[in-house]
Amino acid sequence: MRKPFSTSLMMTQPATTLEARALALLKRFYGYDSFLPMQLDVIKHIMNGNDCLVLMPTGGGKSMCYQMPALLGEGCAIVVSPLLALMADQVEALVGNGIPAAALNSDNSEAQNRDIVEQVYAGHIKLLYVSPERLMTDLDVWLNRIKVSLIAIDEAHCISQWGHDFRPEYAQLGVLKERFPAVPIVALTATADKITREDIVKQLHIDGARQFINSFDRPNIHLAVRSAVKGADKLREIARFIARHDGESGIIYCLRRKDTENMARNLQRMGITAKPFHAALPVAEKKLTQRQFINDEVQVVCATIAFGMGIDKSNVRWIIHSNMPKSMEGYYQEVGRAGRDGAPAEALMFYSFGDVSTLMSFAIDSGQRAVNEEKLRRMQQYAESTVCRRRVLLSYFNERYDKDCDYCDVCDNHPEQIDGTTLAQMALSAIARTGEKAGVTTIINILRASRNADIVSAGYDRLKTYGVGRALSHAAWNHYMLQMLQQGAFEMAYDRGNVLLLTDYGRDLLQGRATISFTEFQYRDKAPDKSKVAKQRAFNLANERDEELFKELKALRLELARQLGKPAYTIFSDKVLMVMATEKPVTRPAFATMYGVGEAKTQQFWHPFTQAIARFLNEH
Numbered sequence: 001m002r003k004p005f006s007t008s009l010m011m012t013q014p015a016t017t018l019e020a021r022a023l024a025l026l027k028r029f030y031g032y033d034s035f036l037p038m039q040l041d042v043i044k045h046i047m048n049g050n051d052c053l054v055l056m057p058t059g060g061g062k063s064m065c066y067q068m069p070a071l072l073g074e075g076c077a078i079v080v081s082p083l084l085a086l087m088a089d090q091v092e093a094l095v096g097n098g099i100p101a102a103a104l105n106s107d108n109s110e111a112q113n114r115d116i117v118e119q120v121y122a123g124h125i126k127l128l129y130v131s132p133e134r135l136m137t138d139l140d141v142w143l144n145r146i147k148v149s150l151i152a153i154d155e156a157h158c159i160s161q162w163g164h165d166f167r168p169e170y171a172q173l174g175v176l177k178e179r180f181p182a183v184p185i186v187a188l189t190a191t192a193d194k195i196t197r198e199d200i201v202k203q204l205h206i207d208g209a210r211q212f213i214n215s216f217d218r219p220n221i222h223l224a225v226r227s228a229v230k231g232a233d234k235l236r237e238i239a240r241f242i243a244r245h246d247g248e249s250g251i252i253y254c255l256r257r258k259d260t261e262n263m264a265r266n267l268q269r270m271g272i273t274a275k276p277f278h279a280a281l282p283v284a285e286k287k288l289t290q291r292q293f294i295n296d297e298v299q300v301v302c303a304t305i306a307f308g309m310g311i312d313k314s315n316v317r318w319i320i321h322s323n324m325p326k327s328m329e330g331y332y333q334e335v336g337r338a339g340r341d342g343a344p345a346e347a348l349m350f351y352s353f354g355d356v357s358t359l360m361s362f363a364i365d366s367g368q369r370a371v372n373e374e375k376l377r378r379m380q381q382y383a384e385s386t387v388c389r390r391r392v393l394l395s396y397f398n399e400r401y402d403k404d405c406d407y408c409d410v411c412d413n414h415p416e417q418i419d420g421t422t423l424a425q426m427a428l429s430a431i432a433r434t435g436e437k438a439g440v441t442t443i444i445n446i447l448r449a450s451r452n453a454d455i456v457s458a459g460y461d462r463l464k465t466y467g468v469g470r471a472l473s474h475a476a477w478n479h480y481m482l483q484m485l486q487q488g489a490f491e492m493a494y495d496r497g498n499v500l501l502l503t504d505y506g507r508d509l510l511q512g513r514a515t516i517s518f519t520e521f522q523y524r525d526k527a528p529d530k531s532k533v534a535k536q537r538a539f540n541l542a543n544e545r546d547e548e549l550f551k552e553l554k555a556l557r558l559e560l561a562r563q564l565g566k567p568a569y570t571i572f573s574d575k576v577l578m579v580m581a582t583e584k585p586v587t588r589p590a591f592a593t594m595y596g597v598g599e600a601k602t603q604q605f606w607h608p609f610t611q612a613i614a615r616f617l618n619e620h
């Protein structure tokens with residue numbers, strides 16, 4: 001019989017403070033030297049027996065907030081989680097770090113589940129993951145037999161009707177407080193506005209629970225938007241972007257199912273391993289794609305919003321929105337799937353007239369037109385922003401952020417503002433002269449003197465404005481026209497084939513009674529300066545030699561992962577490998593004290609990694 005798991009190593013010295021014990025366990029099991037913002041406050045709060053609600057962005061380090069109290073406390077922590085895949089990932093990560101954890105779920109046989117429960121009774125398990133249904137059925141049996149150290153409710157927004165992921169099974173969790181009045185309950189989520197937050201507290205009967213709300217900023221993610229790039233040009237830019245991210249995992253979000261398939265096919269033709277993912281695909285195929293992505297066998301997934309929910313993959317290095325998403329909430333949630341390990345990551349969004357009109361028709365059909373139109377407008381404002389994008393984003397989420405981030409395309413380039421009045425007058429005049437019967441492509445074709453059959457047959461080639469804008473490219477006109485739309489110089493008649501209509505402001509512009517400014521159209525595709533993240537996060541690869549070692553370590557990680565049948569990032573995160581490539585430990589003690597390397601990982605991996613580093617140093 002095994003002895004019950006104990007962390008009493010530290011507890012034999014009663015004089016040590018909670019903080020000192022927590023730090024020692026953090027180093028021993030996770031290899032980290034300090035807590036992330038807010039983690040220690042939450043841990044202390046729970047250890048004092050209090051309930052709380054923890055709101056942190058993805059990658060903010062929520063799990064530690066309950067895992068550490070589970071390690072510090074007596075008994076077993078119960079963790080409620082909505083998705084089997086998430087539970088499996090978490091348990092895998094914990095066990096990999098030498099922490100006894102298990103999940104009760106319907107994928108296990110009854111015998112396996114019974115065995116797990118026995119181990120919990122015997123005190124061998126520190127964290128037990130369960131689905132809400134399971135917890136409710138087993139509650140009465142367990143109640144008297146195990147010492148529950150705390151109850152953590154992950155993805156807690158699922159309990160609220162106001163949240164976007166309401167799950168009826170979560171509604172029953174309200175009884176927990178009554179059944180376990182003395183056990184601290186901690187609810188955790190990455191998405192909850194104020195109403196949802198209050199609702200979570202109410203539904204869980206943890207009135208008065210303290211709310212820990214962390215900044216939603218994700219400083220390691222570079223933000224960028226490309227307007228008015230379409231078709232083959234867009235594909236070329238995407239290919240170039242992916243080439244810059246050689247072998248690095250990424251997700252491309254598309255609006256429609258068929259777009260995901262086209263995109264994947266186009267990328268495959270360029271030799272990139274890409275797969276589509278959307279709700280209509282067979283379940284087996286979706287599972288396979290997900291697994292291949294997690295295991296770094298497929299580099300790119302082209303997905304509708306249905307992808308990413310149950311994925312904990314920490315080394316997603318980039319996100320592309322091939323089309324503008326319909327709301328800032330959705331956009332930020334998807335962007336947040338990149339860079340969970342804190343290493344530099346990139347988010348690029350494309351947006352065009354086509355997106356605006358498609359999203360507008362979605363909004364009109366949604367039955368909640370006013371709300372969705374407003375969300376779309378805010379999204380457009382973000383896309384057209386002339387100030388730091390992070391400012392716009394965080395202010396949307398009611399967060400104060402009163403500096404420029406220095407890590408978005410606007411901060412990188414500070415786009416030049418130009419007086420656009422004359423250009424606007426050309427376009428508005430064309431709109432007026434077509435009798436407000438033409439869409440944006442036709443207007444641009446008129447301005448650029450196209451000999452297109454539609455133009456000629458409608459007689460538009462005889463208009464006074466025909467050809468006045470030929471000095472500018474089609475893409476440039478698109479870029480300026482998008483800004484005119486966003487600033488209200490004209491409207492699109494979404495219910496009448498997207499023809500352009502003059503507004504009062506547009507008429508004023510046309511008559512010379514008003515002015516308008518644009519951000520200049522300029523082409524750019526360059527890698528963000530990752531050293532800027534280094535300043536904030538205190539690490540980065542300093543030179544090409546380190547980059548090369550990093551690549552070799554990644555290859556070694558993948559090889560080991562395949563041998564072990566686990567996803568690569570569960571061995572070490574990209575961030576840990578970067579630190580390794582920088583510090584180049586070649587002895588066991590040097591390896592053991594490194595960032596992100598605890599006792600269990602040292603034991604298991606010091607040999608192959610230090611050998612690889614030694615070999616590299618010999619050769620270079």
Ligand code: ADP
Pocket residue numbers: 032033034035036039056057058059060061062063064314340341342573
């Ligand atoms: P969330 O659940 O909030 O998305 P996670 O709990 O998955 O975030 O943590 C995100 C990443 O941060 C993980 O790779 C985790 O190992 C790491 N992490 C957590 N706490 C710390 C810490 N104190 N120091 C360094 N890294 C940490």
Ligand code: ZN
Pocket residue numbers: 387388389390391404405406407408409410411
């Ligand atoms: Zn910025």
